[in-house]
Amino acid sequence: MKSWRDPLAMLLLAVITIGLVFMFSADQRAQPISPQPEEIIPQDASPDPEETVYGLPGGVQQVYSGRVRRNETLADLLLPQGITFQEIYQISLLPDSLLDERKIKQGNSYAFFTNSDSTASRPSFFVYEKDPLSYVVVGIGSDSIWAENGIKPISLRLQFASGTIETSLWESMTSNEVNPMLAVELSEIFAWSIDFFGLQPGDMYKVMYEESFVDSQSIGIHRITGAWFLHSGTDFWGIPFEQNGVRSFFDEEGNSLRKAFLKAPLRFSRISSGFSNSRMHPVLKIRRPHHGVDYVAPTGTPVLSVGDGFVSGVGYQKNGGGNYVNIKHNSVYSTSYMHLSAFGKGISQGVHVKQGDVIGYVGATGLATGPHLDFRFYKNGSAVNPLKVEAPPVEPVDEARRSEFAITRTVTMQALKLL
Numbered sequence: 001m002k003s004w005r006d007p008l009a010m011l012l013l014a015v016i017t018i019g020l021v022f023m024f025s026a027d028q029r030a031q032p033i034s035p036q037p038e039e040i041i042p043q044d045a046s047p048d049p050e051e052t053v054y055g056l057p058g059g060v061q062q063v064y065s066g067r068v069r070r071n072e073t074l075a076d077l078l079l080p081q082g083i084t085f086q087e088i089y090q091i092s093l094l095p096d097s098l099l100d101e102r103k104i105k106q107g108n109s110y111a112f113f114t115n116s117d118s119t120a121s122r123p124s125f126f127v128y129e130k131d132p133l134s135y136v137v138v139g140i141g142s143d144s145i146w147a148e149n150g151i152k153p154i155s156l157r158l159q160f161a162s163g164t165i166e167t168s169l170w171e172s173m174t175s176n177e178v179n180p181m182l183a184v185e186l187s188e189i190f191a192w193s194i195d196f197f198g199l200q201p202g203d204m205y206k207v208m209y210e211e212s213f214v215d216s217q218s219i220g221i222h223r224i225t226g227a228w229f230l231h232s233g234t235d236f237w238g239i240p241f242e243q244n245g246v247r248s249f250f251d252e253e254g255n256s257l258r259k260a261f262l263k264a265p266l267r268f269s270r271i272s273s274g275f276s277n278s279r280m281h282p283v284l285k286i287r288r289p290h291h292g293v294d295y296v297a298p299t300g301t302p303v304l305s306v307g308d309g310f311v312s313g314v315g316y317q318k319n320g321g322g323n324y325v326n327i328k329h330n331s332v333y334s335t336s337y338m339h340l341s342a343f344g345k346g347i348s349q350g351v352h353v354k355q356g357d358v359i360g361y362v363g364a365t366g367l368a369t370g371p372h373l374d375f376r377f378y379k380n381g382s383a384v385n386p387l388k389v390e391a392p393p394v395e396p397v398d399e400a401r402r403s404e405f406a407i408t409r410t411v412t413m414q415a416l417k418l419l
Helices: 008-021 074-081 085-092 169-175 181-189 399-417
Strands: 002-005 060-067 109-115 125-129 134-140 145-151 155-164 204-214 217-231 234-243 246-250 270-273 276-280 287-290 293-296 302-304 309-317 322-328 333-343 358-362 372-379 382-384
Touching: 074 085, 074 125, 085 134, 085 145, 155 169, 169 181, 181 204, 181 217, 204 399, 217 246, 217 399, 234 399, 309 333, 322 358
Parallel strands: none
Antiparallel strands: 002 155, 060 109, 109 125, 125 134, 134 145, 155 204, 204 217, 217 234, 234 246, 270 293, 276 287, 293 372, 302 358, 309 322, 322 333, 333 358, 333 372, 372 382
C-alpha cells in the first residue's frame, strides 16, 4: 500500500483535479468554518473587530494553558488564577449548552487570556475546549460574566492512498497508517457492487479523498473525490457527480453505483456457511438444505435491510430460525434475516423500511452454535443464492448532462491511474 500526504507533484495534480471535477457542480469545495456562537450572554463592551485565536478580541495575551487532570473541577481550574468563589458560582450558573461543569473532562485543554492593556493581576478570559472542534469562551469582567460557544476553523487536505489486499481492507488501512474509516467510506460507495466479505488477496484499490483537520489533528474523512477497486479481476470505478442536488457515485458508463439491493446486510464480518442444497447442520448433525448465507459477527452487530420494502413478518421461529424479520421488496423479491438477538427500533408487521435501515441485531437465537446472521433471498417465492443476485442500477446520469459527466470521469480516472 502507498499513501501520499502533500507532496508537491500530487498537490499540483490535486488542484487541477478538484477544479475540474467540480467545475459543473453546485456543490462547492468546503471552506474553513468560522467560529459561530451558539448562545451569547451580553458583555459590557463590544469586542474589537480584529479577532485572534478562539475568536477573542485582538491584542489579548495568553497567560496560562493546560489540560484538565484527573478529578479536577471547574473551581480547581479557576481559583489558582485569582477568580473568586462568587465569580465561579456565577460561571456555574451559565446554561449547560455553554458550560456544563459536570462535563469537565480529563485531558481536555483550557487556557486563560488577558487584555494586553489590562493592569489586572488575573485573566479576563477563560477558554475551555469541549472537544477537538468546539470550545467555550467565558469573559470575566469587573461586574459581569458572559460566555459564547465557538468552533475552530476546519482545514481540508486532499489525500491519496492505494494498496493491495492481503487479509482485509481495514487491516490494510491501519497497518499503513491511513485513517481506517476510509475503509468504511469505500465499503459504502461500493456496497452495491462488491461483496466486502469476499475480498481476496491481490485485490487492489486507489482512492482520492479529503480529510478534515483541526489544529493539525484529523477529525475524520470529509468525502471521497474518486475511487477505483480491482476485485476478482474486475475494475470498479467510483466517480462523484452531482445531479438533482444530490452528490452520488457512478461507474465509468454513468450508471449509479447505488442499486436495488445491497451486496450484504451487514459490514465487516465473514461468511461461515454458504448457499447449499445439502449441508451438515452444526446443531442437528444431519444433512439438509441451507438456502441462505451465514454471516458470523459479534452479538449486537446491526443488521441492515438490503433494499426498500415492507416488513412482511417479524417474530420468533420455533423451527430453529429464532428471532426473524422478513421483508417484501416488491412483487418479485423478498428477504429473510434470522437468529437475531433483538429487533430494530420500530420494526413491526407492515412497517416500511428503506435500504440500509437497521432492522435487527446479530444474535444466536434458535438453533445456533454462536452469534451469526442467517440471510436468505427469495425470487418469486423460491430461494436463490444471495451472493449471485444481480440487481439493476438506478438513477443513471441524465442524458442532458452526459458531456459534463464525461469531463469529470476523464479527470478522475486519469488522476487515479497516476497513483
